[in-house]
Structures are given as C-alpha cells and as structure tokens.
Amino acid sequence: MTTLPPVVAVALVVAVLTVGVYGVAVVDRLVSAVVAGWMVSAGEALAAPLRAVAVAVTRQPVTTEAPDRILWVLAPAAYAGLAAAALAVVPLAPGVAVTDVRTGIVVFGAAEALAIVAIFLHGWAPNAPLPLIAGYRFVGVALSYELLSMFVLIAAAIPAESMSIGAIVESQAGLWNVIRQPLGLPLFLIVAAGVTFLGPLDVVDSTDLAGGGAAEDSGMQHLAWSAARAAMLIAFSAASAAVFLGGWHGPVLPAAVWMALKTAGVATVLVGARHVIARVSPERFVRWAWTVLLPLAFLDLVIAGMASL
Amino acid sequence: MTGVDVAFWVFALAAVWSGYRVFRTDSMVRASFLLLASFLNVGAILVLLLAEYLGTALLFMMTVEMVVMALFMVMFMMNPAGLNPMEMVHQPRLAAVAGVVTTAGLGLVAVVVDFPDAPVDPAAETIRALGTELLGGSMLVFESAGVTLLATMVCAVILSAARGRYGDGTAGSVAPPLEPGGDHRPEDDLVGDGGGGHHHHGGH
Amino acid sequence: MAVSWLARLAADAPTPVFAVAGVDAWGAVQELRGDPRIRLAATPRHAAVLLVAGTILAGHGEALRRVHDQLPRPRAVVVWRAPGTGPAIPALAVVDGSADEVVSAVGRAHASILADPTRAQADLLPDEEPTEWRGVGPFGQGGEGMMGGTPYGRPMAMTGDDRDGLALDQLHLTLGPFLDPLPPGLTLDVTLQGEVLQDVAVDRAAPPVVDHAAPGDPATPAAAARRGLHWLAHALHVEGLDALAGRAAHLASQVAVGDVAADRSADRLARLVTATGVLRSLRGVGAVDGADASDRWRQRLAAIVAALRDGVVPRALEPAPSDDAALAGLLVGVTLTDAVSTLVSLELPGVLRPAVAA
Numbered sequence: 001m002t003t004l005p006p007v008v009a010v011a012l013v014v015a016v017l018t019v020g021v022y023g024v025a026v027v028d029r030l031v032s033a034v035v036a037g038w039m040v041s042a043g044e045a046l047a048a049p050l051r052a053v054a055v056a057v058t059r060q061p062v063t064t065e066a067p068d069r070i071l072w073v074l075a076p077a078a079y080a081g082l083a084a085a086a087l088a089v090v091p092l093a094p095g096v097a098v099t100d101v102r103t104g105i106v107v108f109g110a111a112e113a114l115a116i117v118a119i120f121l122h123g124w125a126p127n128a129p130l131p132l133i134a135g136y137r138f139v140g141v142a143l144s145y146e147l148l149s150m151f152v153l154i155a156a157a158i159p160a161e162s163m164s165i166g167a168i169v170e171s172q173a174g175l176w177n178v179i180r181q182p183l184g185l186p187l188f189l190i191v192a193a194g195v196t197f198l199g200p201l202d203v204v205d206s207t208d209l210a211g212g213g214a215a216e217d218s219g220m221q222h223l224a225w226s227a228a229r230a231a232m233l234i235a236f237s238a239a240s241a242a243v244f245l246g247g248w249h250g251p252v253l254p255a256a257v258w259m260a261l262k263t264a265g266v267a268t269v270l271v272g273a274r275h276v277i278a279r280v281s282p283e284r285f286v287r288w289a290w291t292v293l294l295p296l297a298f299l300d301l302v303i304a305g306m307a308s309l
Numbered sequence: 310m311t312g313v314d315v316a317f318w319v320f321a322l323a324a325v326w327s328g329y330r331v332f333r334t335d336s337m338v339r340a341s342f343l344l345l346a347s348f349l350n351v352g353a354i355l356v357l358l359l360a361e362y363l364g365t366a367l368l369f370m371m372t373v374e375m376v377v378m379a380l381f382m383v384m385f386m387m388n389p390a391g392l393n394p395m396e397m398v399h400q401p402r403l404a405a406v407a408g409v410v411t412t413a414g415l416g417l418v419a420v421v422v423d424f425p426d427a428p429v430d431p432a433a434e435t436i437r438a439l440g441t442e443l444l445g446g447s448m449l450v451f452e453s454a455g456v457t458l459l460a461t462m463v464c465a466v467i468l469s470a471a472r473g474r475y476g477d478g479t480a481g482s483v484a485p486p487l488e489p490g491g492d493h494r495p496e497d498d499l500v501g502d503g504g505g506g507h508h509h510h511g512g513h
Numbered sequence: 514m515a516v517s518w519l520a521r522l523a524a525d526a527p528t529p530v531f532a533v534a535g536v537d538a539w540g541a542v543q544e545l546r547g548d549p550r551i552r553l554a555a556t557p558r559h560a561a562v563l564l565v566a567g568t569i570l571a572g573h574g575e576a577l578r579r580v581h582d583q584l585p586r587p588r589a590v591v592v593w594r595a596p597g598t599g600p601a602i603p604a605l606a607v608v609d610g611s612a613d614e615v616v617s618a619v620g621r622a623h624a625s626i627l628a629d630p631t632r633a634q635a636d637l638l639p640d641e642e643p644t645e646w647r648g649v650g651p652f653g654q655g656g657e658g659m660m661g662g663t664p665y666g667r668p669m670a671m672t673g674d675d676r677d678g679l680a681l682d683q684l685h686l687t688l689g690p691f692l693d694p695l696p697p698g699l700t701l702d703v704t705l706q707g708e709v710l711q712d713v714a715v716d717r718a719a720p721p722v723v724d725h726a727a728p729g730d731p732a733t734p735a736a737a738a739r740r741g742l743h744w745l746a747h748a749l750h751v752e753g754l755d756a757l758a759g760r761a762a763h764l765a766s767q768v769a770v771g772d773v774a775a776d777r778s779a780d781r782l783a784r785l786v787t788a789t790g791v792l793r794s795l796r797g798v799g800a801v802d803g804a805d806a807s808d809r810w811r812q813r814l815a816a817i818v819a820a821l822r823d824g825v826v827p828r829a830l831e832p833a834p835s836d837d838a839a840l841a842g843l844l845v846g847v848t849l850t851d852a853v854s855t856l857v858s859l860e861l862p863g864v865l866r867p868a869v870a871a
Contacts, residue, residue, distance in 0.1 A: 035785075036759030037778075038549045051526035055561070058523045058627055060586045062558060065642055068339075102436055106365040113372035117342065120376065124338060129686045133849065137708055139380050146373060163362075163436070199753065200790075207751050208853040210693045211556035218558040218585040278791035279753035281798070282708065283848050384681050384707070 009098040013084050016092070020234030021227050023264065025049035027271050035275045052223070059219030067216075068125040075122035076221070079115060080228035086111035086235040090242050091166040093256040104165035105153040108239055112149055115195050115232060116142045119204060122225065123213035134212030138204040141282050142194060144289035149191040151297035152184040155304035156243045165239070169247030176246040180307065183300040185244040187293060192236035192270060196229050199274035203282045237266040317357055324350035341379035345371055359429040362436045520627035527552040528623040531560035531693075533580055538567025538594050539697040540743035541612060544769075546750065547762030548616050553750075555693045557583040561626070562619050565602055566593040570698065573690050574600030578637040580691050587633030589622040591615065603634060612766065673706065681706050689716075694751045694853050696861055701844075708848040715837040715844075717861070737827050738779070738820035739768045741813055745786070748810070748857045752791050760785070768821065779821040783814045799843060799855025806858035 004012065029048040033040035063069070089104040091097035101107060116139065123135020157163050159180065160171035168177075178185045190201070197204040204213040211217075214225055241247060241262035248255035280288075327346040334340050348371040355364030429435065443451050528551045534542040542564070546553055554560040557580050569577055577600055581590065592604040593615045605625065606618045626633040673683045689700035704712035742765035749758035764778050786792075795806040804812075816827035840861075844852040 032756035032759070033549070035756035036547075036549075037763060038759065040549075047525070051522055054519050054523035055526045055529065057519060058587075059561065062583070062585045101361065103361045103365045106362065106369060110365055110368040110372065113369055113376075116376055117345065117372060120379075121338075121342065129684065133684070133705065133708070136380070136383075139376055140707070143373070143377065202753055203850075207555050207753055207755075208694050208850050211554075211559065214559075215556045216558055222559060275754065275756040276785075276789055278789040278794050280794055281848065281850050281854075283851070284794070 004096070004098055009088070012092070012096075013087055013098055016087065016238075017080075017084060017231045017234060020237075020263075020267070021230040022049055024230040024233055024267060024271060025052065027268050028274070031268075031272050031275050056219050056223035061221055062216075062218045064126045064128050064216055067127050071121045072125035072221075075118050075125060076224035076228045079118040079122070079225070080231050082111045082115045082118060083228065083231035083235040086232070087238055089165055090235070090238045091169060091247070092238070092259050093248050093254075094166075096256070097166060100164055100166040102162065102164050105157055105163045105168075105243075108165070109150050109153065111235075112191070112195055113146065116146070119195075119197070119213065123204065126216040128216050130209045130211070130215045131213045134204045134206070134209050134215075137282055138197065138213070141201070141203050141286055141289075144286045145191050145194050145293065148187050148289070148293055148297045151301050152181075152187045152191075153243065155181055155184055155301045158304040158308050165242050169242050169249070172246040173249055176249070177244045178246075181244075181300055181304050183296055183303070185240060187297055187300065188236075188240055188244065189266075189270065190293065192233070192240065193273065196233045196236065196270070198229075198233070198270065200277040200280050201285070202274075202279055203285075206279060208279075233267055233270060234263070237270065238263045240266045313357055317354060320350040320353045320357070323347075324354070337382045338379050341375050341382070345375040348375075359431060359433075359435060362439055517628070520624075524620070524624040524627050528562055528619050529554045529560045530562045530564050530619055531557040531580070531584065532564040532566060533569065533577060533691045534564075534697055535567030535569050535599070536697050540740060541594070542566050543743040543746045544612055544762050544765045545616065546746045546755075546758050547760070547764070547766050548612070549759075550616050551619055557581075558585060560584055561588060561623050563588065563590045564593060564615070564619060565590060565595065565604070566615075568596050569599035571598075571600055573698075576690055577602060581634075582636045582638050582640075587626040587630040589626045589632075590634055591619050591622050602637070605632070605634065673704075673711065683711065695856060699856070699861070703849075705849065708850070710844050710847060710849060710852050713841040713844045713852075715841045717837060734820040734824045734826050735768050735771070738817050739765050741817040741820070741827075742768065744813060745782075745817065749786070749791075751853060751857050752789075752794075754789055754791070757782075757785060757789065776822040779818050783818050786810075786814060795854055795858065798851045799847070799858060801843065801859070806854050809858040809860075 026045050026049060029045045030040060033045070086108050088098035089101055089107045091100050119142075120135045120139050123131040123133075123138065126132075156168050156177050159177075160168040162168070162171075172180075193199060193201040197206075205215075206212045209215065214222055217225055238259075241259060245262045245266070246258075247262070248259045250258035253261075324347045327343045327350065331340050331343045331347065334343060349368055352364045352367035352371070355361075355367060358364075527549060530545075530551050531554050532542045532545070542553075545551060545564075557563070561584070563581055563584055565577065581588075581602065589605040590602060592602065592607045594609055595607070605622045608615045608618045673681070684705045685703070686705065687700065687702050689695050690698055695701070698717065700716040702714040702716070703710050742761050746758045746762040746765065749755070749761060760782055764782060767774070767778070792807045792810055795810060798806040819825045820827055840859075843855060847855070
C-alpha cells in the first residue's frame with residue numbers, strides 16, 4: 001500500500017484528468033474528421049477543445065419549469081468526482097498511486113456503481129420527459145453489465161492474490177492478463193463504453209432521444225457533463241491499462257511512459273469506436289448481456305481459477 | 310482530536326442527517342438516494358475503523374441495491390418518477406414511538422456498556438481473515454444460503470415469466486373474489502373473453 | 514479585452530445550429546451536415562443559432578416559437594428559402610441562396626451576437642407555464658393527493674397493464690413536429706411504459722410539396738442519389754454515427770456540383786456503413802410486408818450506389834402504410850428506439866420521397 005502526500009496526490013489526479021480530457025477531445029475531433037472525410041490540421045484539432053469551451057462559456061444557462069436544481073448541478077460534479085476516485089486507486093508507476101489500497105478493485109467497482117446513480121439523477125433532475133426516459137433506460141441497461149465488471153476484475157485479482165491494483169500490475173511482470181485471461185479486456189471495455197455511454201452503448205445522451213439525458217443541458221452545464229464523461233473515460237482507460245495490459249511493464253521506456261501510452265491507446269480505441277460502431281438497441285443489448293456476456297464473464301473467472309490451481 | 314476523529318464526526322453527522330431527510334422528503338427517488346447517502350457515510354466510517362473490505366463492499370452493494378429499489382418503486386407506483394410529492398411515512402405515531410424506544414435502547418447500550426478497547430493493527434490482514442472466516446469456518450452455512458437464494462431467484466423469474474415451456478403463463482388463471490368467500494367474477498380476469506386485459510401484438 | 518478574445522475564440526468554433534425545416538428544405542438542411550463550419554445540434558438547448566428552412570406550416574407556428582425560446586441566450590435566427598407564407602419569425606439574416614451562403618450567414622450571425630449580445634433575439638412567447646400548477650393541491654405542487662393533477666406542470670403518470678400482466682406507470686407525451694430524430698412534420702402522441710410504446714397517434718401535417726433541394730428533373734440518377742444521401746445523412750445521425758453522416762452529406766454536395774469522383778466514394782460509403790453493424794442491429798425492426806428496417810436500409814444504399822456508379826434511375830421505395838392508423842399500429846408494442854428507427858427507415862408519403870434500385 002503506497003500513499004502520496006495529499007497535496008501531490010490531488011495535483012496528480014487533477015493533472016492527469018485535465019490532460020486526459022483535453023486529449024480525448026482532440027482525438028475525438030481527429031477521428032471524426034477522418035471518418036467524415038474532412039481535412040483537419042493539427043493546430044485546428046488542438047484548438048478545437050478550447051473553442052468548444054469558449055462556445056459553452058458564452059451561452060447562458062437555461063432551466064426547466066421545476067427541476068431539482070441541486071441534483072442537476074451536482075450530477076456532473078459527482079460524476080467527475082467518481083472518475084477522480086476511480087483513478088486514485090490506479091497506480092500510474094511503481095509506487096506512484098494516490099492511494100493503492102488493498103481493496104483497489106472494490107473501490108473502483110463502487111465508483112462505477114455510483115456513476116450509474118449520477119447518470120440517472122442527471123436525467124431525472126431536469127423534470128423533463130426525454131432526459132427522464134433516458135435516465136431510466138440507462139439504469140435498465142447498466143444493471144445488465146454491472147456484474148461483468150466485478151467478475152473480470154476479480155478474475156484479474158486471482159493470480160495477483162490481492163485486490164490491490166498495484167499488486168495486479170506486479171503479477172503481470174511475466175505475462176499480461178490480456179493473454180492470460182483473454183476474455184477480460186473485451187468485457188471490461190464493454191463496461192467502459194457503457195459507463196461512459198459512448199458509441200454503441202450511448203443509450204443515455206443519444207440522438208434517437210434528441211440528446212436524451214443532456215437534452216435540457218445548455219452552455220456550461222453541458223460542457224461540465226461532457227468533461228466529466230471524458231474524465232471517466234480516462235479513469236477506465238487507466239484501469240484497463242493497469243489491470244489487463246501490464247500497467248507500467250514494458251521494455252526500454254520508463255515505467256510511467258508505458259502506463260501513459262497504454263492509457264492513451266485504450267482511450268483512443270474507445271473514442272474511435274464511437275464513430276465507427278452503430279448504437280445497439282437497448283432491449284436487444286440487455287438480452288445479449290444477460291445471456292451471452294454474463295456467461296462469458298463466468299468463463300473468464302473459471303479460466304483464471306483453473307490457471308491458478 | 311486527530312484527523313480520523315474529525316472524519317468520524319463528519320461522516321456520522323452526515324449519516325444521521327441524510328437518514329433523517331429520508332423521512333422528510335416527499336419523493337421516492339430522493340428518499341432512495343438519501344438513504345444511499347446515509348449508507349455511504351456508514352461505509353466510510355467502517356473504512357475508518359480499518360474494516361476496509363466491509364466498508365467499500367457496503368458502498369458497492371448499497372449503491373446497486375438502492376438503484377434497483379428506486380427503479381422498481383417508481384415502475385410500480387402511480388407517481389411519475391417520484392416527482393409527485395407524497396407522504397413518505399406510514400403509521401407515523403407508531404413509527405415515532407418505535408424510533409424513540411430503539412434510539413434510547415441503543416443509546417443506553419452505547420453509554421452504559423464498557424466496550425473492549427482493542428484497536429486493529431493497520432498492518433493486520435483483515436481481508437484475508439474475513440475471507441478465511443467466510444470460505445473456511447462458515448463455508449457450509451454461507452454457501453448453502455447463497456445457493457438457496459440463487460435458486461429462489463431463478464424460480465421466481467421462471468414462475469413470473471409470461472411465456473414458459475408449457476405455454477402462456479396466464480392461461481387458465483382466474484381472478485380472486487373481491488370479498489373473502491365471495492364469488493369469482495369473470496370480468497375481473499386479466500385474460501380471456503370480456504376481461505379488462507389490454508393485449509398488444511408483437512411485444513418485441 | 515478578455516471578453517472579445519473569448520468571443521473570437523467561440524466564433525472560430527463550428528457554430529452549433531438547431532434546424533427547423535419544412536419538407537421542401539429538409540434534404541438541403543441534411544446536406545449541411547457535410548460542412549465542418551457548422552454543427553447541427555440534436556436539441557435547441559445545445560444550439561446558438563436557429564435555422565428556419567423552407568415552408569413551415571401555419572399550424573406549426575406555435576411549436577416554432579416554442580423551439581425558438583428553447584435556445585439559450587444569446588440566440589440568433591437565420592431564415593433560409595422561406596416562401597413567405599409560413600408563420601412569421603424575426604430573423605437576424607434572411608438567405609435565399611446556396612448552402613454555402615447560408616453557412617456563411619450562420620457563422621456571421623453567431624459572431625455578431627457574440628461580439629454584441631444586445632443584437633441577440635428576445636423571447637417570442639411570454640415566460641409562463643403551460644399548465645397552472647403552482648399553489649394548487651395539498652403540497653402546492655399541482656397534484657391531487659396521490660394521483661391525478663399535474664404535479665410540477667407534468668401530467669400525472671398513472672399505472673396501466675403492461676404486456677407481462679403487471680400494472681406499471683404510463684407516461685403520456687407528444688413528440689414533434691420539430692423533434693430532431695423524426696422525419697419533418699411528423700407529430701406523435703404516445704403513451705409510454707418504460708421504453709415500450711403502448712399507444713400511438715400519428716399526425717402527418719405535411720402536404721406533399723416539391724423538394725427544391727434537388728432542382729431539375731427528379732428522374733435523373735444524380736437527383737435520386739442526392740435525395741437518398743440526404744436520407745442517409747439523417748438516418749446515420751439518428752443511429753449515433755454523426756461523422757459518417759458528415760461523409761454522406763458531403764457526398765451529396767459533391768453530387769450536386771457533378772463531381773465525377775462521387776461514384777467511387779459512394780461504394781466506399783456503403784461499405785463503411787455496412788461495417789458499422791447498423792444493418793445487423795436493425796434486423797427484425799419495423800417489418801412491413803416482410804421487409805424490415807435493415808432490408809430498407811440495404812435497398813436505399815444499393816439505390817445510391819446504383820444511381821451514382823451505373824447511372825440507373827432507381828425505382829421508388831415501397832411506401833409505408835399510407836393511413837395514420839396503420840402506421841401507428843406498426844409502432845405500438847415496440848421500444849421507443851425501435852419506433853424511431855422504424856420511422857426513419859420508412860418511406861413516409863408526404864414526408865420524404867427518396868427512391869431505391871430497380
């Protein structure tokens with residue numbers, strides 16, 4: 001169990017999330033330009049997030065008739081705070097974690113579960129039909145993949161004989177979990193896409209509901225929500241890199257660089273998937289999650305258990 | 310007063326306050342999530358007591374539980390998303406008496422009993438000890454309870470499914486009489502001719 | 514000046530636009546998805562400029578003014594190709610020219626309200642609640658006890674039987690006529706139980722009008738392809754694939770200027786669309802006469818490719834159920850997502866008329 005001094009720890013999480021959110025916005029712009037067949041210069045892509053912030057800042061917020069104001073304002077803050085809490089238990093280099101607690105994967109799972117509450121309340125708070133429908137729909141879908149995440153994380157904890165994410169990274173010195181437990185990473189990425197509701201699993205802020213959960217957000221409120229979502233994407237990418245891709249292990253380059261590269265790689269894959277995979281129907285996905293994905297997660301657990309005998 | 314003491318009081322007061330708000334709010338959704346907030350603060354206190362696993366597992370379990378509870382409550386009640394204010398207490402007088410008696414009893418125990426003072430060593434392997442207890446000494450009890458619950462859930466789903474291997478689940482069902490010992494009224498039946506059932510085709 | 518610096522930065526961003534289009538200009542509006550200078554928003558709350566294009570029906574005046582007031586301030590209105598018969602709306606700019614001209618006008622309107630917010634447009638409707646609810650009922654919330662009334666201005670949801678024999682909440686709402694995912698001019702009165710539509714009333718207010726997005730003879734392969742691409746851009750947007758929608762819309766504008774490379778691009782676009790899995794995910798959705806949404810998408814993609822590569826004028830797509838009751842019957846019992854996908858995939862008479870391969 002390693003712990004950084006509080007000031008350093010807070011600065012580290014804020015820095016990683018800020019750089020990460022900016023990076024996600026830039027990559028999103030680049031990938032969407034490539035898919036749309038537009039020319040986009042590097043400078044333009046780098047300026048895009050700043051310009052989007054400027055557009056949001058110059059818009060005045062709008063409210064609905066009788067919203068739950070406190071929850072509406074708190075939802076993005078809670079979502080971003082949970083991203084920070086989830087990132088806090090992921091070590092970014094040997095011995096460099098905000099708090100690499102013994103119950104790392106349980107803390108990560110709890111942050112993920114609480115994120116479902118934040119997303120639901122964000123849809124519920126405006127007291128408007130489309131966000132409300134989106135919030136309920138999200139809960140129905142989220143309950144179907146919530147178990148997957150716990151099973152694949154427990155499977156990763158078995159060879160490490162510890163629930164600490166630092167110990168899980170150490171256990172991959174010889175062989176990465178992505179090879180040892182091939183089902184783990186794909187299932188975890190499905191959960192990541194679900195909790196950050198992007199691409200195929202964007203059942204919340206989706207276009208078929210005219211913006212869904214965010215349909216009543218304007219200006220800064222919408223910006224805060226988008227930024228929180230990108231922050232959660234970074235937390236999940238870092239956790240994927242640490243738990244399945246060997247974390248800081250890698251030749252030549254320093255440990256922290258490997259971790260950063262792997263995190264950026266996973267984030268890029270997730271952002272890219274958003275533009276090239278169609279949205280699934282919530283009803284069919286739920287059936288698929290319970291009948292196919294959940295048994296696969298059991299299988300993942302069995303593989304991990306057999307291998308450690 | 311150390312930082313841990315301050316944290317304890319903050320979490321304890323927040324737990325009590327949000328617990329109190331559960332009964333003062335007017336919506337089911339707010340009540341569910343205020344109850345969750347109360348549980349989260351209790352979980353944080355458990356972590357302070359170095360029961361890390363129990364504390365974080367409490368956060369995790371209670372979150373999913375409250376989400377499911379809120380979802381089902383709203384689904385089954387005539388209240389749009391819990392947005393219509395409603396009285397959140399039933400039998401308030403009895404509840405108040407029960408509450409006062411319980412608080413007084415527990416308070417008395419807390420004040421009068423001389424609790425053993427045995428701080429946990431932060432390096433102690435509490436999670437391993439818990440795991441050994443659950444999956445070693447108490448494994449038979451734990452596992453039989455777990456398997457029984459799982460079997461119950463699977464059976465409940467099978468029994469409530471609209472379509473099963475023997476056909477339509479509502480086939481042949483009759484509505485119970487309105488008064489005890491009264492006659493069955495065919496018009497109350499959800500299925501069959503003349504029933505109030507509202508059937509739609511192509512339900513998927 | 515910090516503020517003007519911020520305004521300049523914001524003016525350089527793609528302008529967020531919410532478009533309200535009549536049937537005659539709907540295709541032209543979809544084509545704007547191919548222009549990186551603007552971004553068509555899914556909800557007025559995310560937009561800075563309201564684009565009112567084509568013939569808006571007189572009966573939709575109230576809805577148009579409501580959409581206008583839903584844009585956060587500072588807001589601007591740009592009117593494009595209005596015939597002058599629809600409901601009047603004060604505009605910062607009126608354009609009658611090409612797509613390029615309207616995009617420039619939108620950008621200028623955005624920059625102008627950023628530079629001087631006093632130029633922004635005020636509300637059109639008084640800021641009052643549609644239903645009287647404040648102070649009504651036992652808690653002053655507009656409800657009547659446990660049931661009934663309009664708590665906080667929303668009609669009370671009451672329980673009703675669902676398809677599994679349970680009694681669950683029902684939500685009543687009206688979608689349209691300017692809801693982004695729906696075809697133009699379509700209004701749905703729905704009763705929802707969770708995600709499932711229990712009751713649907715369809716109102717197709719739109720009379721058939723000439724589409725001046727595709728000038729000239731609609732029987733030419735280019736016009737048919739362009740019309741198909743307009744449909745594809747909107748449909749991809751609704752299925753969550755905005756970047757690909759941009760590609761389809763851009764191709765439509767290339768076809769408009771007679772770009773010879775368009776035929777190869779069409780092939781590639783069709784392959785990209787297939788690779789997203791959208792055809793697989795729509796299988797079994799909204800079947801009419803044995804053809805589901807996936808089949809209709811495939812027919813339309815084939816028609817676009819055939820028109821551009823082989824110069825074939827495609828045969829018209831089998832129209833959707835022409836009477837509103839039959840169309841509503843198609844939507845009852847399915848989830849809201851599938852209902853939207855079904856409506857998007859259909860050929861709705863009087864709403865949009867693309868074509869498919871012979």
